[in-house]
Amino acid sequence: MDIITMDHGSGGKKTYDLINNIFYKYFNNDILLQQGDSSILKNINERLAVTTDSFIIKPIFFPGGDIGKLSICGTVNDLAVVGAKPKYITVGFIIEEGLNIKTLKTIVKSMAKEAGEIGVKIIAGDTKVVERGSGDKIFINTTGIGIIEENHRLLGCNNIIKGDKVIINGTVGDHGMCIFNEREALGFDVDIRSDCSSLNELMKDILDVSDNIKVMRDPTRGGLGTTLNEITQTSNKSIVLNERDIPIKDEVNSMGEMLGFDPLYMANEGKVIVIVSDDDAKKVLEEMRKNPLGKDSKIIGEVIDDNRSRVYLKTKIAGTRILNMLEGELVPRIC
Structure with a gap:
């Protein structure tokens, strides 16, 4: 069984393989694939809405969704309710040692599917692995960026x-x-x-x-x-x-x-x-x-x-x- 080990958080080859074979594969877009320490966004002149959130739900799979879908929906909704058009999301994963890699793939694919249907790009991310018993399978942190069009007045x-x-x-x-x-x-x-x-x-x-x-x-x-x-x-x-x-x-x-x-x-x-x-x-x-x-x-x-x-x-x-x-x-x- 392929599982997450501490090596996946080491910054070495297993980290590289995890990022390339899962995150870049399913979150594939031109901005993310810049593969820099920061992603560069060009020509944003509109009013911006920014939100951040963390998802620690238990259980991570449930009727109607999973922690991956939830992380995208929750971030998008926080932008949408202020009148913003969701454009970009960053994601940070805190993964417990021992998580089945197949489970991680399922979560990531769920995120990619929801983001694709919305038309929002996942443009940056981070992965950390904690020792078995120091977490609970997987936690996800997000930051969302949206644009409020000039013809929409600010809500409040x-x-x-x-x-x-x-x-x-x-x-x-x-x-x-x-x-x-x-x-x-x-x-x-x-x-x-x-x-x-x-x-x-x-x-x-x-x-x-x-x-x-x-x-x-x-x-x-x-x-x-x-x-x-x-x-x-x-x-x-x-x-x-x-x-x-x-x-x-x-x-x-x-x-x-x-x-x-x-x-x-x-x-x-x-x-x-x-x-x-x-x-x-x-x-x-x-x-x-x-x-x-x-x-x-x-x-x-x-x-x-x-x-x-x-x-x-x-x-x-x-x-x-x-x-x-x-x-x-x-x-x-x-x-």
């Missing part, structure tokens, strides 16, 4: 005003519940798949039809509840959600009730919160529903101005409760 929480509508593009909590079920081998007879997806085309579509989108955010760790709290804290506005309107799969809801997990705080990897003016809300909603990743989009709430910077949830039994930020770690190693 300070643009939010009373009456703006809150839209989500589909069911929440799928990723978090999927990962927990796989990791703990709970044995639930349910078909819950991660929503791991790249949202750049969906974001482009709605930005093209409306100049009144105020802010977009992807509710990953901490879920919908925490992300909306971050928005209210920054904007100094409050948000009222209607529980009946928030899409949650029956399987996710049932598992949450049994385990004591609130799906509103479970992680997502293919969802976006869009806050848009009341005038354009229906138009944006219709456009989102044209995209397969937005077919279940719903308006779930609106912005109010009560000087409290809170998120309120109107419950199904006609009550109202405050939805605070998540405290503690609901499910660790989720992305």
Whole structure:
């Protein structure tokens, strides 16, 4: 069995072979193949968006994706929600000694496939190997670079005003519940798949039809509840959600009730919160529903101005409760 050894991190022949036979082979593009200590990017005169992220998910393969696909989707989505067109990604691998090289190839091919479908180039990278027991199979760090076109105004929480509508593009909590079920081998007879997806085309579509989108955010760790709290804290506005309107799969809801997990705080990897003016809300909603990743989009709430910077949830039994930020770690190693 071919496995990763400490020699693969030595900087010698095994490192060279690993880079050439896996990374250059599957991430093949003109910029990466400059093969310098840095990659040179030419003629970038537009506004740039830059993000960085690390992926330490356990397990590394799960229904709906793997750590490789997740690393590309997560980076692309962080660029897309600020209105940027994703262009370039760098990747750093921290690999534990003993990882099967076939497993590494599968992950790298998954990354190359997702990047190719998006049209983003992986332009630089690094590989480190740690001793057996010092890591957990593989960790991936990324940096993403995107371009914000001049005709797209900058999005931000300070643009939010009373009456703006809150839209989500589909069911929440799928990723978090999927990962927990796989990791703990709970044995639930349910078909819950991660929503791991790249949202750049969906974001482009709605930005093209409306100049009144105020802010977009992807509710990953901490879920919908925490992300909306971050928005209210920054904007100094409050948000009222209607529980009946928030899409949650029956399987996710049932598992949450049994385990004591609130799906509103479970992680997502293919969802976006869009806050848009009341005038354009229906138009944006219709456009989102044209995209397969937005077919279940719903308006779930609106912005109010009560000087409290809170998120309120109107419950199904006609009550109202405050939805605070998540405290503690609901499910660790989720992305």
